[in-house]
Amino acid sequence: MKICGAFDAKKTVESGQIFRYEQNTGGYIIYSADKKCIVTHNGNETNITGDDLYFARYFDINSDYETIEKKISKIKAPHLKEAIVFGRGLRLLRQDPFETLISFIISVNNNIPRIKKIINALCENLGKDAGGWRAFPSPEALASRSEDFYRSLGCGFRAPRIAEAARAVAERHFLDSLNDLPTEELCARLQELNGIGPKVADCIALFAYARYDVCPVDTWVKKIYEDIFGKTASQKIMRAELICFFGEYAGIAQQYLFYYYRSHGAS
DNA sequence: TACCAGGTGTGGC
DNA sequence: GCCACACATGGT
Numbered sequence: 001m002k003i004c005g006a007f008d009a010k011k012t013v014e015s016g017q018i019f020r021y022e023q024n025t026g027g028y029i030i031y032s033a034d035k036k037c038i039v040t041h042n043g044n045e046t047n048i049t050g051d052d053l054y055f056a057r058y059f060d061i062n063s064d065y066e067t068i069e070k071k072i073s074k075i076k077a078p079h080l081k082e083a084i085v086f087g088r089g090l091r092l093l094r095q096d097p098f099e100t101l102i103s104f105i106i107s108v109n110n111n112i113p114r115i116k117k118i119i120n121a122l123c124e125n126l127g128k129d130a131g132g133w134r135a136f137p138s139p140e141a142l143a144s145r146s147e148d149f150y151r152s153l154g155c156g157f158r159a160p161r162i163a164e165a166a167r168a169v170a171e172r173h174f175l176d177s178l179n180d181l182p183t184e185e186l187c188a189r190l191q192e193l194n195g196i197g198p199k200v201a202d203c204i205a206l207f208a209y210a211r212y213d214v215c216p217v218d219t220w221v222k223k224i225y226e227d228i229f230g231k232t233a234s235q236k237i238m239r240a241e242l243i244c245f246f247g248e249y250a251g252i253a254q255q256y257l258f259y260y261y262r263s264h265g266a267s
Numbered sequence: 268t269a270c271c272a273g274g275t276g277t278g279g280c
Numbered sequence: 281g282c283c284a285c286a287c288a289t290g291g292t
Contacts (some may be wrong), residue, residue, distance in 0.1 A: 016273055017273090071269095094288090096272080104273080107272090107273055107274085108272095108273085108274045108275060109271090109272060109273095109274050109275080109287080109288090110272055110274090110275090110288095110289080110290095111271075111272040111289095111290080111291075112272080112273075113272095113290085113291080114289070114291085115272090115273085116288060117290095151288085154288080154289065154290085155288080155289090156287075156288025156289055157275090157276095157287045157288050157289095158287095158288080159288090176280090191278085194275090194276080195274090195275065195276090196275085197275045197276085198274090198276060199273070199274060199275085200273090200274075200275085203273070216273070217273095217274095218272095218273040218274075219271085219272075219273070219274090220273070221273080234282075234283095235274085258273075262273085
């Protein structure tokens with residue numbers, strides 16, 4: 001499958017929305033649920049080798065990022081123009097909801113190398129063999145283990161949250177039909193689970209359901225908020241004001257700025 | 268050693 | 281409703 005135009009695998013995988021990928025000679029291997037693909041670049045053209053139907057949706061190839069970038073570019077905010085240039089080619093993915101749910105429960109007060117390590121351990125221990133590599137575990141597989149097991153993998157205080165969330169999905173089909181809900185209801189439902197607050201709910205809405213009208217507020221976005229408004233505020237206020245400020249593509253603007261700020265060390 | 272990491276839950280006010 | 285603090289773990 002070929003994609004023409006702005007697409008950058010490195011920026012996409014390094015923008016903090018995905019934790020299972022590796023770089024090899026000439027491209028990236030990206031894993032999602034029980035599928036994988038290889039992404040390579042050749043000039044202005046991107047080639048994706050894998051399940052075309054699945055990864056066309058995953059990479060959201062029909063979204064027009066040039067138009068979105070143009071709209072966001074009109075907003076006056078510190079570093080936004082540089083962030084859009086710096087992040088050009090970055091895309092928001094439509095990841096598997098269950099994998100995203102568990103991954104971002106693990107992300108809470110955690111750093112990216114350790115998040116990757118824990119997710120990898122989950123796959124190695126509970127994922128089925130997908131042909132020489134391990135898929136992300138099914139809800140049933142994760143629900144079959146107790147919190148003690150997740151503690152033994154280094155999940156710490158997140159251990160019971162993982163076990164509970166997996167059981168909610170496996171036993172009472174928690175994720176079914178969530179996609180039909182409007183964004184704010186989707187986020188509210190996600191927060192019914194232990195370990196999911198406003199920030200994680202927004203990450204799931206943005207990275208699995210492609211809801212752009214959210215704004216995950218973490219330590220970096222707090223800095224971004226302070227640079228725009230010259231003050232600090234509660235997480236709830238920052239989220240509301242940033243969504244109002246950036247509008248329908250708040251989540252994408254946030255992602256460009258997040259990637260820029262994290263890469264440049266701060267304001 | 269103290270602080271931080273793509274925060275959340277809880278108890279006190 | 282807001283605020284301060286604890287929470288597991290590993291890296292710097």
